[in-house]
Amino acid sequence: MERTFEELVTEADAAPMDGWDFTWLEGRATEQRPSWGYQRAMGERMARATAALDIQTGGGEVLAGVPVLPPLTAATESWPPNVAKATALLHPRGVVVVADADEPPLPFADEAFDLVVSRHPVAVHWVEISRVLRPGGIYFSQQVGPASVFELVEYILGPQSAETRRGRHPDDAREAAEAAGLEVTDLRAESLHTEFRDIGAVVWFLRKVIWMVPGFTVGAYEEQLRRLHEQIVREGPFTARTTRFLIEARKPL
Numbered sequence: 001m002e003r004t005f006e007e008l009v010t011e012a013d014a015a016p017m018d019g020w021d022f023t024w025l026e027g028r029a030t031e032q033r034p035s036w037g038y039q040r041a042m043g044e045r046m047a048r049a050t051a052a053l054d055i056q057t058g059g060g061e062v063l064a065g066v067p068v069l070p071p072l073t074a075a076t077e078s079w080p081p082n083v084a085k086a087t088a089l090l091h092p093r094g095v096v097v098v099a100d101a102d103e104p105p106l107p108f109a110d111e112a113f114d115l116v117v118s119r120h121p122v123a124v125h126w127v128e129i130s131r132v133l134r135p136g137g138i139y140f141s142q143q144v145g146p147a148s149v150f151e152l153v154e155y156i157l158g159p160q161s162a163e164t165r166r167g168r169h170p171d172d173a174r175e176a177a178e179a180a181g182l183e184v185t186d187l188r189a190e191s192l193h194t195e196f197r198d199i200g201a202v203v204w205f206l207r208k209v210i211w212m213v214p215g216f217t218v219g220a221y222e223e224q225l226r227r228l229h230e231q232i233v234r235e236g237p238f239t240a241r242t243t244r245f246l247i248e249a250r251k252p253l
Helices: 003-016 038-048 080-093 126-132 150-157 162-166 170-179 200-209 219-235
Strands: 029-031 049-056 072-077 094-097 113-118 133-144 183-196 238-250
Touching: 029 072, 029 219, 038 113, 038 133, 072 080, 080 094, 094 133, 113 126, 126 133, 126 170, 133 170, 150 200, 150 219, 162 219, 170 183, 170 200, 183 200, 200 219
Parallel strands: 049 072, 049 113, 072 094, 113 133
Antiparallel strands: 029 183, 133 238, 183 238
């Protein structure tokens, strides 16, 4: 039998949010992956590094999947449940997890690392990244691009301004990196297919990715969610475009 709006939403609203693990969405939503394979490419750089930092590691899931870690590896995370989860996952690999508020300064000395990585950072503090990199060191990051999943955002919130839609543009990342004294050696962007197959997937996603609809709760947006539920039942999965970009930057010798 087809599950009701109330059943789907109640289930999603009660689901755990710790870590950066999206397996809860299996069978309910899909997201096309970028062609560059961030975790594999990050792992290649980790294998060549001597000291590495993963900023905003989440629950440590991506870093834990790297086959060979540098002799010295650290990670930062701001959300206490994720700090605990990342610590449990990464300590057996010899990684120290540092609770950090994601605000400057980073809790490390100048030129502490030859590799800094970050997957989907909420904010990028370029001057701090440059400071903690050694000369010749590399920053390597996959980031959310402009207007990502904005079909869903605008369904919930209504049309967004041109300025909001342009936020997180890779050209701005290049400009900020260069202003911090880094040389951008690679910058690539892709637009990818995403679909949500039931309203529970939508609710869980908006609870998880908190910057999409700031302050999201089911109660605050019940009217829009009910309307979207009816559309999915009637027409099939709700589709959107996810944008991602890859940036690699080097600190000059």
